[in-house]
Amino acid sequence: MPITRRATLTLAGSALAAPAIAQGTPGGDFPNRPLKMVIPFPPGGGSDILGRLLAQRMGEALGQPVVPENRSGAGGNIGTDAVAKAAPDGYTLVTVFNTVVVNQFVYRTLPFDLRRDLMPVAKVALAPTLIAGGPKLQAKDLREVVEITRRQPGLLNHGTPGLGTITHVSAELMDAMSGGRLTHVHYRGTGPAVTAAVSGEVELVSAPLSAVDELIKAGRLRALGSLAGQASPLMPGVPTVAEAAGLPGYAVDNWGAVLAPAGLPEPIRRKLEAAARQAVDTPEGRAALAARGIEASFAEGATLAHIIEEDSRRWEPVIRKADIRVE
16 A cells, blocks of 8 residues: 655745845855756656746746756656755756656655655646547546546546656546546556547547647547636636536646755745746746746745645545555
């Protein structure tokens, strides 16, 4: 069984921007050399796109290069663990999505504890994510999909980018809330899952907007509902799953964030938080993210700490009920 961790999360401060730091205080000359941004997934995906953009823009804000480094494997755990074990000096960061929360309960063991070994720097983005229907799907909308899953459990196949991914557990949450059941078919990544939906191998797929936008515009997939709690400005006309399926309270915000090793001095954490804000919470930052299919969504480290706690409470029972396990 996955171990429920209740260690206290190192809370981030709530400063809106970094104040001037006097020389002689911790981090007074920070940064005075290049930083590293670990991206715990392969090149080309949403984490890579966000991580590289953050590295560029945070480097500009800090006045030092931030060098992106892909360290993929084990659902993001290898790269995240490397940062958890790095020196807490502010020079090693990691870009994560909320898969990092889900992994606590999906993996039987982890080499790090999210809430003990990592410090929230800032939430920076939302990746608009939706459930879409392929040509094989006969249902006209998501409400009818839910009715079919209740009437004929397991009849409809739903493609996921892998066991225990956020899009997999988001569909398990829909099953749990609706009382229906989809058959979840796991592929090796978002691309193969989307291809399976387009070809008719599965009726449904959940995927980030960036992976399906052109296919929806071409009429090869139908956007049925946005997973988030609120409709995304990047997906005009697409209702939320809560609205489209008649499931009040359904919301899966696929957020992206920056974390650092626990024990980071607070003045340095505040400097990094301010750089993250400058990277995304400006007209230029929002436009740069939107051009890549990502929505800017900044929150301070303290708020991110609470989001991690809330998501942990939400996902643990869903994952336990569905008995999702990765060795």
